[in-house]
Structures are given as structure tokens and as C-alpha cells.
Amino acid sequence: MSPKLLTDVYYTLNDGKKVPAFGLGTYNEDESQHHKITQAVITAIEEGVRHIDTAWYYETEPYIGKALKDVFDRGIVKREDLFITTKVWPSMHDKVEKSLDRSLEQLGVDYVDLFLQHWPLCFESGPDGYPATPVDDAGEIILAEKADYLDTYRQMEEIYHKTSKIKSLGVANFPVRKLKQLLKTCKVKPVNNQIECHPEFPQTELGDFCAENDIIVTAYSPLGGGGNGAPLIKNKRAAALTEKYKDYNINEILYSYHIQSGRIVIPKSLNPKRIQSVKKLVPLTKEDIEFLESGPHKRYTDNPWYGHVGFGY
Ligand SMILES: NC(=O)C1=CN([C@@H]2O[C@H](COP(=O)(O)OP(=O)(O)OC[C@H]3O[C@@H](n4cnc5c(N)ncnc54)[C@H](O)[C@@H]3O)[C@@H](O)[C@H]2O)C=CC1
Numbered sequence: 001m002s003p004k005l006l007t008d009v010y011y012t013l014n015d016g017k018k019v020p021a022f023g024l025g026t027y028n029e030d031e032s033q034h035h036k037i038t039q040a041v042i043t044a045i046e047e048g049v050r051h052i053d054t055a056w057y058y059e060t061e062p063y064i065g066k067a068l069k070d071v072f073d074r075g076i077v078k079r080e081d082l083f084i085t086t087k088v089w090p091s092m093h094d095k096v097e098k099s100l101d102r103s104l105e106q107l108g109v110d111y112v113d114l115f116l117q118h119w120p121l122c123f124e125s126g127p128d129g130y131p132a133t134p135v136d137d138a139g140e141i142i143l144a145e146k147a148d149y150l151d152t153y154r155q156m157e158e159i160y161h162k163t164s165k166i167k168s169l170g171v172a173n174f175p176v177r178k179l180k181q182l183l184k185t186c187k188v189k190p191v192n193n194q195i196e197c198h199p200e201f202p203q204t205e206l207g208d209f210c211a212e213n214d215i216i217v218t219a220y221s222p223l224g225g226g227g228n229g230a231p232l233i234k235n236k237r238a239a240a241l242t243e244k245y246k247d248y249n250i251n252e253i254l255y256s257y258h259i260q261s262g263r264i265v266i267p268k269s270l271n272p273k274r275i276q277s278v279k280k281l282v283p284l285t286k287e288d289i290e291f292l293e294s295g296p297h298k299r300y301t302d303n304p305w306y307g308h309v310g311f312g313y
């Protein structure tokens with residue numbers, strides 16, 4: 001019997017829509033590499049990946065749009081076969097539809113499957129949302145002091161109700177306290193919270209809160225982040241499991257860890273050979289998952305606005 005694939009697994013969101021558990025991330029801080037995203041997305045879709053994660057902030061949407069045009073023109077997939085996520089950045093907190101419209105235009109699609117509020121924050125910025133990360137002379141992020149992050153979600157709800165541009169709504173980087181505030185005020189419950197998550201930062205408390213509220217977690221930076229040198233690739237426990245599961249590679253172990261725990265996972269790769277080599281869902285046991293999580297825990301990602309998020313609540 002052939003092994004189950006990472007791309008075989010789908011979940012049902014709290015609004016009844018289906019989401020593929022395995023997606024391709026497309027954030028790359030090195031702009032000179034952005035052109036490689038087109039081939040990465042084409043290869044991923046040819047290999048069966050049906051979920052693509054992007055954001056207004058990433059500036060990668062035009063390259064994804066080129067890939068989508070290619071796979072649609074060649075009849076590899078239809079729009080409805082794909083699950084496309086994009087996000088609204090805090091510098092666009094008061095221009096949500098403008099943000100979404102740019103994403104749709106650059107992606108070359110009429111709707112996104114999932115629209116996320118990227119952070120529970122609002123940045124003070126110019127009319128087009130630039131600078132995207134406004135900082136003062138001391139390097140401190142400039143917040144839009146009078147703005148309320150809950151208003152961003154309200155605008156998302158309005159677009160969701162009045163147009164056909166969004167299938168599902170969600171958030172990213174929301175700690176428990178911010179989620180509780182949102183759940184008190186929202187009319188459309190978020191289906192998803194996208195957060196840093198991997199065996200060295202399992203975020204169990206936040207994950208449990210999301211599960212209690214029927215919000216699926218998406219694990220971002222599942223290798224600890226490309227900009228950080230993908231530290232999870234050197235994780236000793238994951239390496240030990242490649243000895244136990246000899247037919248599987250370490251990427252498959254680290255991505256299956258999420259899918260076997262009920263999370264979506266969206267690793268990034270620009271390397272077509274690697275995309276082709278990461279296929280199989282590892283039949284990890286509960287004990288394997290506990291073993292993976294048993295080491296010291298730390299958050300790998302960092303940004304100038306992290307002090308304002310309220311992580312830890
Ligand atoms: N909502 C949010 O705030 C955030 C969302 N994301 C999303 O999550 C996606 C994935 O996270 P990332 O931070 O991009 O990184 P990641 O943790 O997926 O690591 C990707 C990097 O790992 C390297 N890699 C993969 N396999 C390797 C191997 N076997 N040996 C050595 N290196 C290997 C690749 O070169 C790549 O640059 C992003 O692209 C983005 O779509 C990421 C960060 C924040």
C-alpha cells in the first residue's frame with residue numbers, strides 16, 4: 001500500500017469550508033529571490049499542493065499570480081481546486097478593502113479562500129500603507145495610537161458580508177487575550193489563527209484555547225524561519241525519529257508533527273527539488289509527538305513590534 005501523503009489531508013473549518021492541511025509558504029525577506037517563487041508555486045501545485053499562503057506584506061503576490069496563470073492555462077488545476085490565503089498588514093489597518101483588492105489583482109483571482117488579520121496591531125503609515133513597518137529614530141515601531149485593532153476585523157467582516165471576495169475569515173499572531181476580545185465583539189467567528197509553532201515552540205496553551213473555540217491553528221515558520229537558518233532542521237529529536245522512520249526525511253517528520261496534531265502547516269521552499277522530495281505523511285504516534293516537544297522551548301521569530309502584541313497571555 002502506498003503511504004499517505006501530506007497533501008491528502010483536509011480539515012473542515014468552523015464555517016463548513018474545507019482546507020488542505022499542507023500548504024506552501026511564500027514569505028522571503030530577500031527580494032532578489034522573489035522571482036523564484038513562480039517556479040516554486042508551479043512545482044508545488046504539480047506535486048499536489050493545493051494551499052498557498054501569502055500576504056500583502058510579502059510583496060510576493062505578483063510572482064504567485066504568474067504561477068497561477070500558468071497552472072490554470074495548462075489545465076493542471078482550476079481555481080476552485082486551490083486554497084489561497086492572504087493577509088492584511090497593520091499599516092493597512094484602516095484600508096482593508098484596498099489591501100485585499102491589491103492582493104486579488106496581483107494574484108489574478110476574484111476571491112481568496114482565507115483572509116487573515118496579520119497582527120492584532122495598527123501601524124501609523126502613509127496612504128498606501130508604506131512604510132510597512134514605520135519606526136522612529138530609536139527603531140521603535142510607530143503605532144497608530146487612536147486606532148483599534150478590532151476595527152480592522154470589523155472591516156474584514158463587512159467585505160465578507162457585502163462582496164464575494166472572501167470565503168473565510170481568520171487572524172494571525174493573536175494571543176489568547178486578544179482572541180478573547182475578538183470573540184466577544186466579532187460577528188463572524190475566525191476560522192483560523194496562524195502562529196509560530198514547531199516542536200521547540202509548541203504553543204500548547206494557545207493551541208488548546210483555539211481548539212476549545214473551534215479555531216484551527218496554522219503553524220508558520222515550522223522550521224523556525226528561513227531568515228533564522230531553519231534551526232529545526234538540526235533538532236536532535238526530529239533527527240532521532242528519522243532513524244525510527246527510515247523511509248521519511250526530516251522535513252516530513254517536522255511537517256507531519258503538525259498534521260498528526262490537527263494543525264495546518266505552511267513551510268516555505270524556493271527549491272523545486274526539495275518541494276518534490278517532501279511528500280509523505282509520517283505515521284507519528286502520540287509518544288513521538290510528546291518526545292518531539294520534550295526539549296527546551298523558545299520563540300525563534302522576532303520583530304520590532306513584538307513587545308506590543310501581548311504574547312504570553
Ligand atoms: N503570519 C505570520 O506572521 C507569518 C507567516 N509566515 C508564513 O509561514 C511560511 C513559512 O515560514 P518561514 O518563516 O518562511 O520559514 P520555514 O520555517 O518554513 O523555513 C523555510 C526555510 O527552511 C529552509 N529549509 C527547508 N528545508 C531545509 C533542509 N532540509 N535543510 C536546510 N534548510 C531547509 C528553506 O531554505 C527555507 O528558506 C512563510 O513563508 C509565510 O508564508 C511566516 C512568518 C510569519
Ligand SMILES: O=C1O[C@H](CO)[C@@H](O)[C@@H]1O
Pocket residue numbers: 027055118225301303
Ligand atoms: O508573515 C510575516 O513574515 C515576517 C517574518 O517573520 C513577519 O514579519 C510577518 O509577520
